[in-house]
Amino acid sequence: MPLLEIKADELAARRLRLKRENRKLFVRRFLVNKAAVTGSVLIALVAAVSLFAPWIASRDPYAIDVVNRLKAPSAVYPFGTDNFGRDLLTRVVYGTRMSAEVGFAVALGSSAIGLVIGLYAGYFKWLDQILMRVMDGLFAFPAVLLAIAMMAALGPSVGNLILCLIIVFVPSIARIVRSSVLTAKETTYIEAMHTLGASHNRIIWKHILPGSLSTLIVQGSFIFAEAIIVEAALSFLGAGIPAPTPSLGNLLSDGKLYIYNSSWMTLFPGLALVLVVLAMNLFGDGIRDLLDPHARRSLTKRLVQPLKQRPAPFQAGSAAADEPLLQIRELKTQLHTERGRVPAVDGVSFEVGKGEVVGIVGESGCGKSATAQSVLRLFDEKRLAEYEGEIRYNGIDLLKLTPKQMRSVRGNEISMIFQDPLSSLNPVHTIGEQIVETLRLHRPIGKKEAWTKAVELLRLTGIPAPERRAREYPHQLSGGMRQRVMIAIALACEPQLLIADEPTTALDVTIQAQILELILDLNRRMGMSVMLITHDLGVVAEACSRVVVMYLGQVVESGDVRTLFEKPLHPYTIGLMQSIPRLDGDRSQELAAVPGSVPSLDQLPQGCRFAPRCTYADDKCRTVMPELAALPGGDTLVRCWHAGKLSGMEA
Numbered sequence: 001m002p003l004l005e006i007k008a009d010e011l012a013a014r015r016l017r018l019k020r021e022n023r024k025l026f027v028r029r030f031l032v033n034k035a036a037v038t039g040s041v042l043i044a045l046v047a048a049v050s051l052f053a054p055w056i057a058s059r060d061p062y063a064i065d066v067v068n069r070l071k072a073p074s075a076v077y078p079f080g081t082d083n084f085g086r087d088l089l090t091r092v093v094y095g096t097r098m099s100a101e102v103g104f105a106v107a108l109g110s111s112a113i114g115l116v117i118g119l120y121a122g123y124f125k126w127l128d129q130i131l132m133r134v135m136d137g138l139f140a141f142p143a144v145l146l147a148i149a150m151m152a153a154l155g156p157s158v159g160n161l162i163l164c165l166i167i168v169f170v171p172s173i174a175r176i177v178r179s180s181v182l183t184a185k186e187t188t189y190i191e192a193m194h195t196l197g198a199s200h201n202r203i204i205w206k207h208i209l210p211g212s213l214s215t216l217i218v219q220g221s222f223i224f225a226e227a228i229i230v231e232a233a234l235s236f237l238g239a240g241i242p243a244p245t246p247s248l249g250n251l252l253s254d255g256k257l258y259i260y261n262s263s264w265m266t267l268f269p270g271l272a273l274v275l276v277v278l279a280m281n282l283f284g285d286g287i288r289d290l291l292d293p294h295a296r297r298s299l300t301k302r303l304v305q306p307l308k309q310r311p312a313p314f315q316a317g318s319a320a321a322d323e324p325l326l327q328i329r330e331l332k333t334q335l336h337t338e339r340g341r342v343p344a345v346d347g348v349s350f351e352v353g354k355g356e357v358v359g360i361v362g363e364s365g366c367g368k369s370a371t372a373q374s375v376l377r378l379f380d381e382k383r384l385a386e387y388e389g390e391i392r393y394n395g396i397d398l399l400k401l402t403p404k405q406m407r408s409v410r411g412n413e414i415s416m417i418f419q420d421p422l423s424s425l426n427p428v429h430t431i432g433e434q435i436v437e438t439l440r441l442h443r444p445i446g447k448k449e450a451w452t453k454a455v456e457l458l459r460l461t462g463i464p465a466p467e468r469r470a471r472e473y474p475h476q477l478s479g480g481m482r483q484r485v486m487i488a489i490a491l492a493c494e495p496q497l498l499i500a501d502e503p504t505t506a507l508d509v510t511i512q513a514q515i516l517e518l519i520l521d522l523n524r525r526m527g528m529s530v531m532l533i534t535h536d537l538g539v540v541a542e543a544c545s546r547v548v549v550m551y552l553g554q555v556v557e558s559g560d561v562r563t564l565f566e567k568p569l570h571p572y573t574i575g576l577m578q579s580i581p582r583l584d585g586d587r588s589q590e591l592a593a594v595p596g597s598v599p600s601l602d603q604l605p606q607g608c609r610f611a612p613r614c615t616y617a618d619d620k621c622r623t624v625m626p627e628l629a630a631l632p633g634g635d636t637l638v639r640c641w642h643a644g645k646l647s648g649m650e651a
């Protein structure tokens with residue numbers, strides 16, 4: 001039976017039904033949001049006035065009629081006339097249209113430019129320094145003052161006004177978008193997208209942008225309102241739209257001299273200004289609530305066009321059948337941190353065979369995750385990390401691949417799952433969309449087929465009602481379910497190697513056992529190799545055939561699980577084993593923990609790294625670093641001067 005069973009017709013019908021339900025739900029939520037409804041009604045009114053201006057006000061907005069100057073509102077002139085006898089209703093209608101056009105153009109222009117600047121400045125640190133300093137410079141000037149200065153230089157015209165206002169408002173959009181990018185960048189789901197092989201541009205536009213959209217739309221609508229106010233202020237001061245073109249600012253400016261005797265000249269343009277600004281502000285507030293990613297449904301799909309680009313394919317090598325799938329040789333990963341250059345991984349060597357489960361153990365900070373991240377080259381190679389050594393995957397050294405080739409390895413050949421499934425999933429995309437994304441990133445398949453596969457993958461990982469779950473967002477699922485989803489995403493492209501970095505740590509005990517069983521079951525059924533990173537030696541004993549014990553960036557002991565657990569040779573492994581609670585142990589006795597704690601990487605001891613915590617340490621240990629080597633007649637590799645002596649002792 002094929003792994004992913006397809007029931008396309010049934011799924012398509014359900015999908016259509018769910019789409020309709022989503023739409024209905026959005027409309028219902030919109031209708032109960034008073035601010036959004038009132039704002040939208042007012043905007044519709046302004047839009048109608050702007051579009052149908054010639055029909056609403058049939059008089060010529062420029063026609064001077066001195067005989068009828070300064071006429072009070074009446075049946076003939078509902079808003080009265082101005083100092084040139086022009087019909088004020090007509091001028092307010094055309095003025096509103098002009099102001100709305102300026103507001104719309106400025107909101108659109110500044111949002112588009114500010115969005116691009118904010119996205120790239122937030123994502124690339126080096127660009128941030130340049131772009132944000134320029135933005136800060138512009139932001140330091142009060143909006144009106146900056147606009148006046150630019151208009152004075154360019155000269156008054158509608159086009160120049162729009163250009164100046166776009167420049168004035170770009171910094172506020174850029175700053176807001178940038179800060180939402182900085183927050184998004186911290187989340188593990190963006191890291192997870194790197195592990196799945198997504199390019200920077202794809203991550204920015206597909207995964208970070210949706211999270212910034214609600215902020216952008218809200219801010220855009222406020223800028224619409226603010227641009228109209230600044231336009232009015234500039235025109236009022238004679239530095240905006242040149243007279244006699246009607247704009248709300250010009251009308252207020254015209255009325256200021258007659259405010260005491262002909263107050264209608266300022267009253268009606270003033271009311272129109274309040275109406276437009278209020279409409280945009282109410283709309284912005286309402287939309288902010290509706291677009292909250294935790295409350296909304298499938299809006300992102302409509303707002304974001306999927307990007308089509310795919311990473312260049314990685315030509316998998318063909319290692320001999322008996323050769324290990326992954327061979328790590330003398331891997332060194334130096335990280336440039338605030339504490340200086342530190343060796344997070346320091347000469348690590350081990351192998352993962354085809355279909356094998358290898359455990360990596362050690363206390364927190366021993367370099368387990370750093371080793372895993374190095375295999376997928378997840379550290380930023382421009383600023384943070386330098387790699388040395390070899391990481392041979394199917395005979396090909398991953399350290400020699402280009403970034404593009406590396407992207408096609410991640411999520412495709414080698415997948416990774418993390419300990420916190422919630423932060424590894426994108427909150428603004430449904431579960432199904434995220435699996436489809438991974439599939440389409442590496443496989444030339446259509447959306448429909450990818451969706452069917454996504455549902456089957458969810459079924460494979462034991463998620464009940466997978467069709468419904470695929471439509472849900474990460475926050476709607478329990479921790480165990482989310483980890484199953486992460487596994488489904490990791491398995492989407494049927495990788496040959498799964499790196500599971502403490503996949504059960506964030507889950508409760510019964511769920512931990514289920515997730516572990518699921519990983520092992522998939523390993524057995526799909527023949528997929530697994531690199532299992534854990535603190536839990538019990539899990540290693542149960543699940544792995546070989547184990548690698550790490551301490552301070554180095555392998556201190558590695559070998560066959562049974563042999564190593566029966567006769568651990570390194571004092572650190574012995575310490576770790578003694579700290580495991582035993583059912584047959586004496587419960588009145590405290591569990592022995594390894595004394596002391598893992599030192600920081602910038603304070604590495606001389607000689608054996610474990611010496612300061614080791615009860616067997618002597619002068620030689622404290623001065624000369626032991627090599628990782630097997631004892632005569634043994635297979636287990638150990639890095640200890642006293643291993644020979646310890647091999648004769650009981651653990």
Ligand SMILES: Nc1ncnc2c1ncn2[C@@H]1O[C@H](COP(=O)(O)OP(=O)(O)OP(=O)(O)O)[C@@H](O)[C@H]1O
Nearest residue numbers: 335337344362363364365366367368369370371601
């Ligand atoms: N991005 C990073 N920047 C700076 N230092 C880092 C980074 N990632 C890891 N390190 C450092 O590398 C060392 C090893 O960390 P690593 O996360 O690999 O440990 P670990 O054994 O996986 O621990 P844990 O079980 O807590 O995840 C630590 O000293 C850590 O501070």
